[in-house]
Amino acid sequence: MYSTILTNLENGILTVTINRPDKLNALNKSVFDDLNNVMDDVIASSEIKSVIITGAGTKSFVAGADIAEFSSFGKAEAMELSKRGQDVFFKIENCSKPVIAAVNGFALGGGCELAMACHFRICSENAKFGQPEVNLGLIPGYGGTQRLTQLIGKGKSMELQMTAQIIDANEALKLNLVNHITTSENLLPKAIEILTTINSKAPIAISKIIECINIAVVSDSAYTNGKSGYEKEVESFGACFETADMIEGTTAFLEKRKAIFTGK
Numbered sequence: 001m002y003s004t005i006l007t008n009l010e011n012g013i014l015t016v017t018i019n020r021p022d023k024l025n026a027l028n029k030s031v032f033d034d035l036n037n038v039m040d041d042v043i044a045s046s047e048i049k050s051v052i053i054t055g056a057g058t059k060s061f062v063a064g065a066d067i068a069e070f071s072s073f074g075k076a077e078a079m080e081l082s083k084r085g086q087d088v089f090f091k092i093e094n095c096s097k098p099v100i101a102a103v104n105g106f107a108l109g110g111g112c113e114l115a116m117a118c119h120f121r122i123c124s125e126n127a128k129f130g131q132p133e134v135n136l137g138l139i140p141g142y143g144g145t146q147r148l149t150q151l152i153g154k155g156k157s158m159e160l161q162m163t164a165q166i167i168d169a170n171e172a173l174k175l176n177l178v179n180h181i182t183t184s185e186n187l188l189p190k191a192i193e194i195l196t197t198i199n200s201k202a203p204i205a206i207s208k209i210i211e212c213i214n215i216a217v218v219s220d221s222a223y224t225n226g227k228s229g230y231e232k233e234v235e236s237f238g239a240c241f242e243t244a245d246m247i248e249g250t251t252a253f254l255e256k257r258k259a260i261f262t263g264k
């Protein structure tokens with residue numbers, strides 16, 4: 001079904017593994033097509049509750065855009081590629097179901113951008129992050145100038161992108177680029193543990209949290225529909241009161257029992 005990614009669905013958690021280990025999982029056109037299609041499947045599926053994105057092997061999450069594809073490109077093709085990359089990553093960022101990156105090695109260039117498009121990131125001890133595009137006479141093209149700035153602040157984002165410095169897992173944790181560091185062996189189990197907790201909560205409330213938080217960090221008015229995050233929060237808070245899960249959650253609390261959510 002997919003040529004460059006592997007998928008595995010267990011207990012409502014879909015693990016998507018970018019599978020070009022001989023090219024350190026670099027993002028070529030096929031990977032973008034597969035990521036786009038798998039996100040459509042995630043959105044449409046009633047079985048998939050949340051997603052982990054990771055890379056095949058232990059050396060690399062994704063070592064960037066596939067530089068080999070750039071050789072024949074002019075300005076128009078480059079702009080088209082950038083737009084395509086941004087669109088696929090917007091689809092991940094705006095997915096109503098949680099998507100976390102399990103970064104197992106290099107997350108460079110487009111790999112760092114992919115990780116940053118996910119709702120949050122955890123990584124293994126050998127993870128390395130960076131936007132080294134200036135080494136190639138380029139800049140990030142899949143949202144990196146924006147998302148790295150949102151996540152770590154302007155000064156650090158400027159420095160990392162201007163120097164092409166690669167940072168290790170500890171520095172990424174210090175900068176809030178990742179939420180947790182673990183061993184390579186424990187990386188997927190840790191991601192599954194976190195998503196199992198999230199999957200036990202009310203799915204509509206989770207999707208509203210994603211929408212509201214995304215508005216807090218995205219300034220693009222086309223994206224926010226002209227609404228402020230506070231307006232969106234009022235509307236979303238109200239919408240939760242129309243869900244069966246809100247009635248179940250509040251009733252279960254008062255009855256001193258664990259809530260059983262149905263996603264309705």
Ligand code: COA
Pocket residue numbers: 022023024026063064065066067068106108109110132133136138
């Ligand atoms: N695009 C295309 N191919 C890539 C790639 C990329 N972004 N990153 C790695 N590869 C390929 C290499 O060309 C090599 O292929 P080959 O065996 O057919 O020659 C293979 O993956 C292994 O990479 P290699 O460079 O030999 O591994 P390494 O351990 O010596 O170095 C990196 C690892 C990540 C430091 C190095 O591959 C690198 O700098 N990659 C590019 C990172 C980058 O600039 N990303 C931003 C792109 S816009």
